[in-house]
Amino acid sequence: MSSAIYLDNHATTPLDPRVLEAMLPYLTEHFGNPSSNHLFGWVAREAVEKAREEVAALVNATPEEIIFTGGATESNNLALLGAARALADRGRHIVSYVTEHKAVLDPFKVLAGEGFDVTLLPVERDGLHDLGLLERSLRPDTVLVSVMAANNEIGVLAPLEEIGALCAERGIVLHTDAAQALGKIPVDVRRTRVALASFSAHKVYGPRGVGALFVRRRPRVPLQPLVHGGGHERGLRSGTLNTPGIVGFGAACRIAAEEMASEAQRVRALRDRFLQAILQRVPDAVLNGHPERRLPGSLNLSFPGVEGESILTHLGDVAVSSSSACTSSLRQPSHVLKALGLSDEMAYAALRFGIGRFNTEDDIVRAAERVGNAVSALRELGRASASSA
Ligand SMILES: Cc1ncc(COP(=O)(O)O)c(C=O)c1O
Structure with a gap:
């Protein structure tokens, strides 16, 4: 090769050798379960929390707002199914774009099957988003909008700050699939006012099979978990944490922030x-x-x-x-x-x-x-x- x-x-993306180096001790000597209350567990827990800080820092979130998942597909599912179901009492209209990744379009199909009213907006000939069209599509019963930060096929960027303002004024939860944007262009969850944002480690020179979901704390975004079990990750994603993967994701984010x-x-x-x-x-x-x-x-x-x-x-x-x-x-x-x-x-x-x-x-x-x-x-x-x- x-x-x-x-x-x-x-x-x-290929694994950055610096990321591999950071991960190796957690595949060997530091194998403990981060939930265990003994020395092996504490070492793993400390590494997970450091990684959480590194991921949060890259997107201007607080560490408590980062939930580790198995990748951006899972993050999108948790964000969209979790938020729409939790918000169903308030309204059942949800909005996205025809150019989204299947990991957004397919959860929208599931939600349509559950009785949500789905609007999928077109884009312009150059892939840009018409803000007027989005604004006109928003209704009193709109509860959720999902817009990818950068498109995975054509790379076109969304005007997230403007879309964030439109949604914030109306109390609508805005989700962004930022799998392609993370580490390539600045992603700032505060400036864009997104409530939920999906990330993936393997698009940013980290390992495959690990990702994160940013879940805003203030105002709090209601979210129903998809995976039930031991109550890990604030009850939003149960399952023993993938310590080496998470450590690698953290290292990848630290490198991205610097470079x-x-x-x-x-x-x-x-x-x-x-x-x-x-x-x-x-x-x-x-x-x-x-x-x-x-x-x-x-x-x-x-x-x-x-x-x-x-x-x-x-x-x-x-x-x-x-x-x-x-x-x-x-x-x-x-x-x-x-x-x-x-x-x-x-x-x-x-x-x-x-x-x-x-x-x-x-x-x-x-x-x-x-x-x-x-x-x-x-x-x-x-x-x-x-x-x-
Ligand atoms: C925009 C976008 N969203 C989601 C995904 C899925 O990410 P993952 O492989 O981490 O599940 C991808 C990767 O193909 C992507 O490009």
Whole structure:
């Protein structure tokens, strides 16, 4: 894998060696259960609480507001099912967007089945959110709004502060899925006035299988737990805590807090250079999503006349994605790209590139060359088969 080029950092990120180093003692000598009342337990508990502080610090929360979970999918389920069910007496209208991750859209489907009235708003052609449209959709019985901070397919950012103000004025609980935003751009739960925010460690150079949910304390957000048992995590998520994973998540957040600004600059420069290099080779490639209001490492491009899946098979050891990893086993055009108004053909012609912490200038140059060659080869094949038909 040494020469392989990984440009799929939206799907998951490699573990930072510094994170691994922080985790190792908790996989070996410090194996205690953080709930145990003896030396082994105390050591593990102390590490969990330090990690809680590190995660909280990155998003401007207090440690008591951080609940550890098994990842952003679980955090989204706990936030949406938990809040909607707890708020059902107040109202049954809930709002989100068609471009959300399935880990939000599917809990919304569950809630629709339970009698909630669901509004899924469209986005504009560049993936931006129309605040007027959101405002007009809010009703006296609206109890919950969910908006992802950054989109996992096109990287487009939501105007969370403005949406937070709209919701706060009306006493509506605002949830954000910030799995892609954490550690890439500033996420501030106070400035945005979100009530609930979902995070995942493996999108920020931490381990897979651990995440967190920010649950605002003042004013308190009512939340019904999904997992019942020993009453861990303030009764919101029972189950023995994953100490090594949580320690890794904490370390990943500490590193992100220290390095986010300089890393974002470096990654953005690499991404822009990559785009230029691609456009030199494939001048008719089309950028999907807003050119500026997006994550530093995100690039989603359609290559007219060729399928993203076919390009993938020509890329060899360059790892990119033809749509979001979670849905790419389904042979359907991306629901996000369709929501931007792309034809099926242009949606199938898309590739998602995610540039991250460990990518180098050399990766970018080599990957752009491979993509350019693959597109040319496929177009040549297409022309040859058309002329022989
Ligand atoms: C926006 C978004 N939300 C949620 C998830 C799911 O996160 P996890 O893998 O931690 O469950 C992902 C990852 O694919 C994501 O990109």
